[in-house]
Amino acid sequence: MWKFILRRFLVMIPQLFLLSVIVFALAKQMPGDALTGVSMDPRISPERLYELREKAGLNDPWYEQYRRWISGIAQGDFGKSYTHKIPVSEVIAERIWNTVFLALITLILTYLLAIPMGIASGRFNDTWIDKVVTGYNYLGFATPIFIFALIMLFVFGFSLGWFPTGGSVDSKVDAGTFAYYLSKLHHVILPALSTALIATVGTVQYLRNEIIDNKYKDYARTARSKGIPETQIYTRHIFRNSLLPIAAFLGYEITGLVGGTVIIETIFSYPGVGQLFVSSIGLRDFSVVTAIVMMLGFATLLGTLLSDIILSVVDPRIRIE
Amino acid sequence: MVLLKIDDLKVHYPIRGGVFKTISDYIRAVDGVSFELKEGETYGLVGESGSGKSTIGKAILKLINMTSGRIVFNGQDLSKFSFGQMKPFRQDIQMIFQDPYSSLNPRKRVADIIAEPLRNYQCLTVGEEKKCVQNYLDKVGLNPDSMYKYPHEFSGGQRQRIGIARALTLKPKLIIADEPVSALDVSVQAQVLNFLQDLQKEFKLTYLFIGHDLGVIRHMCDKIGVMYRGRLVEEGISEEIYENPQHIYTKRLIAAIPELNPERRAQKTELRKKIAKEYEQLYPEYFDEHGRAYDLKSISNTHRVAMP
Amino acid sequence: MLEMKADAVKNVQLADRSPSGIKIIWQEIKKDRLALGSFYFLLIFLASVYIASFMIDQKAIARVDIFSIYLMPSDAHLLGTDYAGRDILGQLIFGTSNSFTISLCITILTALMGLCAGLIAGYFGGIVDNVIMRVIDFIMSLPSTMMIIVFVTVVPKFTVTNFIFIMSIFLWTGKARLIRSKTLAERELEYVQASQTLGTPHWKIILYHILPNISSVIIVNFTLNLAGNIGLETALTFLGFGLPESTPSLGTLISYARNPDVLENKWWIWLPAAAIILVLMLSINFIGHALKRSADARQRRG
Amino acid sequence: NHTIVDGKKHGILNNTNANTTNLFTTVTTNSKPAIKNGHLNYGLSSDTPFTGILSHLLYTGNPDSLILQFFDESLLQSDENYTFNNEGAATYEMSDDNKTITLTIKDHVKWHDGAPVTGSDLEYAFLVIGNPDYTGVRYDKQMQMVKGMEEYHKGKVDYISGIKVDGKKISITFKEANPSILTGGVWTYPMHKEYLKDVAIGDLESSDKIRKTPIGFGPFQVKKIIPGEAVEFVSNDEYWQGKPQLGSISLKVINPDLAVKAIETGELDIVEISADQYDQAKNLQNIETLGYVGFAYSYIGFKLGHFDPISKTTKMDNPKMANINLRQALAYAIDNKAVGEKIYKGLRFPANTVIPAISHYHNSKIKGYSFNQQKSKRLLDDAGYIDTDGDGIREDLKGKKFTIYFASMNGDANSELLAQYYIQQWGDIGLDVQLVDGRLQEFNSFYDMVALDDPKIDIFQAAWQAGSDPDPSGIWDKNSDYNYTRWVNQTSQDLLAKGLSPKAFDKKYRKEVYDEWQQLVHDEVPMIPTLFRYNLAVANLRIKDFDYKFTDWSKVAVTAEDAVR
């Protein structure tokens, strides 16, 4: 097991390296740099601009910049944000937990919705309950997520006023108190629910198919031949076996969610990494953009690894030695 | 005349492990097997599942890369050739597969299936091709009209015959039959076995017949090789193997053949018990400390046994 | 003479080899009334959209008219106008055809890429497979939304073609994986080995033997993807990284809804486009699921 | 002091007093009695979170400056003519040779930590800005004018010879006299030296003392900052103008799209809105809309040459748009009035010249180019741009195919519409105008292309935000690389010089010079000024004494506990 993890980490190195090259090249390709905005101010002389560029190392040849950047990353230093003027890691750190929290709650809600629905429609397939779930699935699949999120925001945020319409926490409560965490949760519920209601569709569909698949499997027949009541057959055998691939997807799911928060954070003005990314693209804050992409790339790789580990833990057939 | 000579054939599959997935060990699927096939004879390979029978067959056809050894066919050393270079020899060596369901492409008509080798090797006009296909369908006892049907419209036995027809179109010298009847019912099995015998006579075919049903093997084969864990433990003509098995493993195998006469049940059970005991006791005599069979030693002109 | 003719006829039959997958699919669609209805609806709807988009002058539709901004639906503008005074109905027609074309192109492109990579990796296995799979893994490890945004900002000229290419880079991997796994399974079947022993070259085996056998999976995946891809650019447009307004798409129309005023009070701008996306996705999905059932004998109806 | 607007970044907004005819009131009309220590929710409308560099010396983004206004301020206030007066936290005196300005800080002006604001605090600001390690962008041409600044900046000395401090007094001497000094040309934001002296100058912008616990001397003090999201202020009871009316303020970043919604529900009390939200806000019953004409103007520029970075001079050598008739024709072809009224709901109006209407130096006699299609066509015909091949598109003077490439950027919601409108209008007079690269440019690439004189661009649409100082040479001088149109004209050069000469301390003289200059620009049309604009904010009806244009947060009060819904 440890060997496996070690090997996977070793394999990650070239992948991350390649990712860094691509990300860096793309960032350099982007029109303008962090000082373009500043250079619009006529009071700043070209000499001063040159000086500032020199200071930021923007005048060096690309390979020199790349070398500096990548060796920084290797030491956990993503450089300094041009707009925020603080180390990128701090900029991201301010927001990453919001995003992780959002992703986590979304994930929990997704599964909370998906599992009962999937199970019900899989077990009672072709009954009315299945039809309702399937109908919901079709609709969810066809609804653009941001339209749905916007409507949720309007209905529950503005019209009914049940949920806050932006931010990650009420600025009036003090950090660390119970009210603080409650407020965080309050802020996260609406965006998370909006995502979950749509994102759950894939999982429901998958789970449903898995259950239908499993309920006619030979081992289910064996279980029936033991005289186990049908409900118990589901709880003891079919659910477990059907949930397994979903558990294995957990890793991918998390990273997918973190990456997918771009839209939802923008809509709900939720200060997370996704929103940071979009604004940094606009501000040409390469160090932030590249760091976010690198980080999420790494997270995805970790997620894949996590998935594999989960799978090997829950599925005895796959043993990682 | 020796048609095929296999010399110290080894096929090892690497087992990878460790941090860098380096090769830590090998599965010795075939581990130093030598035998030869004379023209026109049927050579049977028996052994329990996983003993490496199919692997030998596939290695001859280069469907699997062998690790070492020589395969001499008609005086040519096949082991030197790559998959592509094998093409001219494929005309002479053909294979019949175990599963009549998966060995025919479900999306192809019978005509296309049978004509596939023709299209690869000969440039026939449409008319010639059709005639040829009909001819072979006729040979394997299928209605020529069947050529426009799809495999799923046939029974298992018929399908197996389509597979055989396909193998025959190139007029091969050697046919490797990998458990050609084990997926079939007894009744259908009989049909196919008869058929293989008829064809052998007609086309002067040589068979390498792989099987695990000892009844079938005996029915079909002139010479039999018994395999155990990638090695031959005994080889000889049918009578020698069945009437006078020498190796302890062969004895056990023969004893496992079901007794058709219900009257002799008890006797058979006794015999099996005896042999099982013997097997346990004599095991170290027949296998070395790694559980590997010894090399074959001739005990008569035709009979060879793996003894220390 | 006559015989030769008969032969020729037979030959034609012979050439028509695989049991036309299309036919089977059609049979299956016919069984499902919902799918059949969707199919006819799609056919008629898309045909009329495309015909209309040829007949209407695109220039006229794209022309801004600052004197008729945000008009309610009326006789002059059946579905009203947008913030630039452009006719919504006209944009809807072009938007639908653009969005559908984009979706179709992406689906075809990714299918082709996925097929090539998947078939080759699955069939040859070993190092080839390893290399291709590592590439796929790598692409999958990229945070795609973000990479797409970066790409979009980087390309000097953002056109429909560019958009299609950028999206395709990130979307082919799933298909390649699926096809690879199916190919792997198919390769294990003995007919592939049979073909090898018969001297059939690899490429022929891949194209003429394996491909037809996984075609149903491909077609199902294709339809479901087609549906999924229709809404693809909406999210990007919403974030402000979409196609320029000169290329109207359903996404452009829908993304006007991010203005709360439009969302709340000017339904005619975004609602029809949203409805079209919904309906298109639904009907393609219905067809896709009917196909899926047909590909999967266990779930087949009837 | 020009800055680019319409991009994601905004320059420094200077408060000014001038008041032209106004569609809106600038002060809330609420006359109910104020309640004590009320709480106000301020919405910071921005689609980018504030970066949190809370120092006048260091911040770059507009959101940060909007936060700064609550807790920090300039030592000097300006009057209606953008000239410093003595009403602020300090008084000033100008020396006779107009080279030295002396500030005297009033006694009870204290930092939030209780320390008095002294001359050395202001000196420290100069020392920081001029320091070679300084990372901000305030080291500009005006700064270099301070005597001894350049030596200090080069690191030769560790003091600025032109600055003398004496307790609460500080005098700043410039190398030359220039009238801009009194219109914002001198730095007046002190920096709390005692508090910040331990922080290395290079680290200031990332230090917690700037980002998390910033200290100013404004009416409110920072209580808590949630990075990127929100700030909590409490009143500074020791404020030099007296205790503020409000007890506390919550500032919250709000997505501009949602601003009106948030004000409608009473979630926010005050928020700035853009023109396309005006429609929505107009109908709300619980708010009041405030507005004033700002310093920004939009324009369409012609690329007439290029800037040579080596010799640092502009060469007007591009023949494509050199024909004045052509430029005027383009100007007459667009209907700025309609654009202002229809697209911007009347919140923008035609700009007649390149000095904003709000400015004292604005030349209101110039009529500007009003929509006249016939005249456009005639001008083109006269100049010889005639459709020779009958395809409805005019060819150039040599009869060759003539396509004008137009660059515009995707600033606000209407930019795409506007660009298309222009192209359409020009098409109507027979000119083939195409968007560069077929799409709107993103802010950064747009200015990259414009600044580097990308040959792809013939004309471009942009906007400037003028400063309170009327001197336009920053963007019109031939040695300035911000002269994006690359227009070089000797008369203009002379007039610009006159506007900065010591003689120009005479306001009347200065106005005459600039009037003449504006007329010249109008006649030569190196750029078509298109629109002036209103700045808009909405305030809940419970807000009292909020002056949008000239905000003094210590005066603002609320008249009810909860927002009117």
Next chain:
Amino acid sequence: MEKPILQIENLTTSFKIKEKYYPAVDHVSFSVFENEIVAVVGESGCGKSALALSIMRLHNHQRTKIEGEIKYKERDLVDFSERQMNQVRGKEIGIIFQEPLTALNPLMTVGDQIEENLTFHTKLSKEKRRLRTIELLTQVGIPYPTRTYDQFPHELSGGMRQRVMISIAIACNPSLVIADEPTTALDVTIQVQILELLKSIQKDTKMGIILITHDLSVVAEVADRIIVMYAGQVVEIGTVKQIFANPLHPYTRSLLKSIPSQVTNKKRLHVIDGMVPSIVNMNRERCRFSPRIPWISRNAHEESPDLHEVAPEHLVRCTCYKHFYFKGS
């Protein structure tokens, strides 16, 4: 041997195919007595598995119709509710399936899967259940039962898995065990072991066994009585001796003749023409085997043939056996 454990009367099991029911098991009647192995033989598709699953009522009940009587110890299982049936399944009747790999839950340890049976049918404590399970594993000849208890099915060889299946079936000491082709997937040597195991278990427990197989040689080794099925019908019933010494029905005789014998080398084998008709297009009005013996004139067969008792306990369907001879011999 007086009272049968299981008595099946006119059992008909029909599957719904395209809205219509087609019988796959057609009026089958037989009984199983204590300590007896009844073998059911026939080609693939004859309805053997359908029969086995019918007894356990394991078919998908929405698409299957079971008619007739399945009398288990005097009670008719056909009328049982699902709940009553669950008391029979596993406890009274055990079943062994053909594919031991797929028939075991891949995610559960072997021990748990065996124990499950005990959990639902006995009141044993957890510890006792575990002991009983290990005892069962020992009984079926698993060499390291305590270790195997915690292993997963994929970690075992085919023969081991089949042993686990057997121990699941016999966990509650059922009086009847149905073994549906228990050895088909196994090697010859292992096949023998499994059969002997079944026999030895039977010796201890006196249970009745229904052994389903298509391999006549297996039958000869272990069965007491043989039921030959063809196209859903019983075509011949008799004791082993009767069937092997004096096979009557043409089908039985053909089957026996087509086994490649170990003695008669290289002779042509007997071939049964044609194939088993599918349940959808089958002529149910006449002798179902008649299409495969075309050389026997039509009137030699009965119209809707019945079983005839030719000797005590020996029944044959249709009179055509009287006219049957092997073609060509």
